[in-house]
Amino acid sequence: MATGMLHSHYLFVVLFTLIYLVKTILLLSDKDELLEKFKKKTKVVEMIVSFGFLATGVFLLTQLPVVTTIMIVKIVLVVLSIPLAVIGYKKKNKVLATLSFFLIVVSFGLAHKAKDAKAGEKTVALSGKEIFEEKCTLCHGGDGKLALSGAKDLSVTQLPHAGIVEIITNGKNTMAAYKEALTAEQIEAVASYIETDLKGK
Ligand code: HEC
Secondary structure (H helix, E strand, O other): OHHHHHHHHHHHHHHHHHHHHHHHHHHHOOOHHHHHHHHHHHHHHHHHHHHHHHHHHHHHHHHOOOOOHHHHHHHHHHHHHHHHHHHHHHOOOHHHHHHHHHHHHHHHHHHHHHHHHHHOOOHHHHHHHHHHHHHOHHHHOOOOOOOHHHOOOHHHOOOOHHHHHHHHHHOEOOEOOOOOOOOHHHHHHHHHHHHHHHOOO
């Protein structure tokens, strides 16, 4: 389901970018009449594509285990590009139109970067690592050794798997419980990440 959605999202993004590429080229080369014609012809298509692009994007966002910084940057860029594009094409302002096109392309590039980074790793190992980096490094540090505000050095933990899962689930002293913030699978994934990537390193 999510993969099919991802593919439709890419398709919408590509179509959206193509429409904007043509519009930007026409605007930059002062082909005003052609631009108007193109805008008229693609109006409905553009509405469908933009809606599909946003709807699949929002759906995918709700499916993410963790929202990474790169995702936030991407969303901000896309959101910024919309008013820029609207004003740019209405006022035939080349700078604004080019800028908005540039923002869309950059955010598209970012999406691919994030995907490439993921492709090499196993999903479980990756989400465990991502969750750890997002939620745990503040006290435990990237290598698990930081031990801030009384935290334990995770690289020397003696706890068995079940004990690690228990502490992440229910918390202990200054460490908060994560049973609300993370699913059981995510807790398993972070616990495995600690055991395979931090412990004994
Ligand atoms: C607010 C700081 C803080 C954050 C954030 C935090 N921890 Fe902790 N963690 C602690 C403290 C403090 C302890 C020691 C608790 C005790 O034994 O008194 C601890 C202990 C642990 C232990 C037990 C280690 C041992 O050998 O006893 C594990 C495992 C652990 N944390 C994992 C995590 C994971 C995974 C996350 C992210 C989901 C996380 N922690 C986030 C503060 C934090």
